[in-house]
Amino acid sequence: MARHARHRAHPEMDFLRECPCPVVRRVCATVEGLSMGDDVDSALEFLDPAGACHELLSNAGGALMTTLTAAVVDLVATVLHGVAANSVQVLLVRSLCAVLTKATAACHCVDHAVLLGLLDALPGTYGREEAAVRQIYMLGLAPYYALLSTAVERCALFVGSPVVCTPHRGAPLCVKPPTYATARDRLEAVVADPLLLPFLFERLQVWAMQATDRAAEPVVQRSDHLLVSVAAACPRALLDHPHIFTVLVEALIMIASSNLAATVAARRVLVATLLRVLLEVSLVDPPRLRQSANVPEALIRAYEFVAEHPSAEEALRMEEISRLVVDLFVLLAPAATQLVDSFFGLTLLALLASQTATEAQAVVSHKALCVCLHIAHAAVAGGARRLPAILHAAGSTWRRLRDDHPDAGARTVAAALAHAAEGGAWTQRHARRGRRPRRRPLPPVPWAPATFPDRLLGVWRTPAAPRCWGCGAPWRAAEPAISPAKCSGCFVAAFCSRGCQVAAWRSGGHAVACARWARYAASRVEDEETRLARVASDGGEGAPRLSRSAAVGAVRAETCTGELASWRWLSRVASAVEAAGLHLADVIVLVDPMAGAVEVLPSAVYGGCPAAVPLAHQAGPLEQHGGRVLRVVYREHPPRSRGLGPAALGLV
Secondary structure, rough: OOOHHHHHHHHHHHHHHHHHHHHHHHHHHHHHHHHOOOOHHHHHHOOOOOOOOHHHHHHHHHHHHHHHHHHHHHHHHHHHHOOOOOOOOOHHHHHHHHHHHHHHHHHHOOOOHHHHHHHHHHOOOOOOOOHHHHHHHHHHHHHHHHHHHHHHHHHHHHHHHHHHOOOOOOOOOOOOOOHHHHHHHHHHHHHHHHHHHHHHHHHHHHHHOOOHHOOOOOOOOOOOOOHHHHHHHOOHHHHHHOOHHHHHHHHHHEEEEEEEOOOHHHHHHHHHHHHHHHHHHHHHHHHHHHHHOOOHHHHHHHHHHHHOOOOOOHHHHHHHHHHHHHHHHHHHHHHHHOOOOOHHHHHHHHHOOOOOOOOHHOOOOOOOHHHHHHHHHHHOOOOOOOOOHHHHHOHHHHHHHHHHHHOHHHHHHHHHHHHHHHHHHHHHHHHHHHOOOOOOOOOOOOOOOOOHHHHHHHHHHOOOOOOOOOOOOOOOOHHHHHHHHOOOOOOOOOEOHHHHHHHHHOOOOHHHHHHHHHHHHHHHHHHHHHHHHHHHHHOOOOOOOHHHHHHHEEEEEEEOOOOHHHHHHHHHHHHHHHHOOOOOOEEEEEEEEOOEEEEEHHHHHHOOOOOOOHHHHHHHHHHHHHHHOEEEEOOOOOOOOOEEHHHHOOOO
């Protein structure tokens, strides 16, 4: 009786009891009949994914959300007033969350309404006394937090890859999924909630605490990619957090350093999750990664933890971890003077370089070798008389890789490192004989005069999947598993649907620009192939023939020191664009000055990228010189963009 009386305190339960829909009434009766020892999922087996879930949400989705919100607020108020939460309150929240979890897993009709309803309850559960919030998280609100996280994750995933989040969702009566533009607008509104992102970061800290606390029961029972999804779909929202890199690095060290055996499986998932998030935000704002403390230590601890605790999918997991770790080191490499003294970083780089058994390991090894050689040159340029101790001690590794590495370009890099290590030993022998040590110069890097070789520049490349030039969608409207189709005229533009293609052709100007993009792409293919042929003749890597779209978006190495106006290569870019008949506003130059990594993208492509700067920043420079401005966007956050007019570019 007490349980039923408590449920009747919520008027929305009366609506559920009296609803003419039999599915709604049965759900209400089931929820009211549950006790703490019952299996909620088993009690809800009657919810048929093919029809019952859609019927439930269509008739009572709003009432279910209102009831859940009231129950969550009621539970929090009870705990914060110093009264222990009773089992009826906890059970009501748990059962309603289970109902919504099962229903929304089969029907997507009210996804956005459910997410907004869950966010409405967040102010009542988050941002209060830390001890009380942690207590209610552990006692009764974990199902609510899990449901909220799943709803946000679905919203973010749909923007990035709808085929991932909707392959088995959608009953025959369900409405069509939203368009890409609608889904993107909804996600931007969701992440703008002032409490959502702080909640995600505190949830991460709770995970880290539980991974190291023997008395705590782990809450991570599944692979939770929420942070990864948000970082991929709207990374600048995460970068608004002033201490995001500190939070991620500290959590990574804490989780990977724990020796609690009971949480190994959960920690393995979290380590991979944190590395993915760290890479996503670092690609948008690499300067902040380079300024963050303890990053090399976090990377080596993460790598060692996964290596020491293998799982059934050990090989795949280790390949993924190795790739993430070495790509983060590539982004750190421009700050080589900081890595010179990093024992953790150099140790891990030497380890990654030594492994070449598989094709994936050979790729990682090549990248690690390039970073090591870059660090060696930075050390000598800084006045050091010999290589850093770790790189010098790995001389036998460099000699082995010089002879046995499966990649010719990697063998060239290993030979340079071996020569440098031998030179260090030679100068030390002179010192032991009482003679003044002589500095033996390092050989030039094989990819000179570029800062980094093509193998590393690819890390800065904007994801290769084409985006619709009309709406920015990374998938076809009718077939989410397939990328937008390339324009058959220029093979540069891409469109998700016939509607976007017709609109771009008629009113978007592509009817005129198509041939111009074809000319520009042909010139880029010729330039890239000429450059790659020159690199190959100098003993570098070489590369296969490029497609038009690959050549247009290829990352190049340029000198980006000094003021923007002194970057002479910008004049070549502008001249190539206008020589093809295009406008300077048709492209955007994306730069990481410290790395010298430059990417020239069509503005339609860049505008659809999740990491793109806001439209106001993109359009600002075009207000001068009648729009004849070459825009340069820096890889950093808060966003920064500049523009150069015809005079600064040396154009007539």
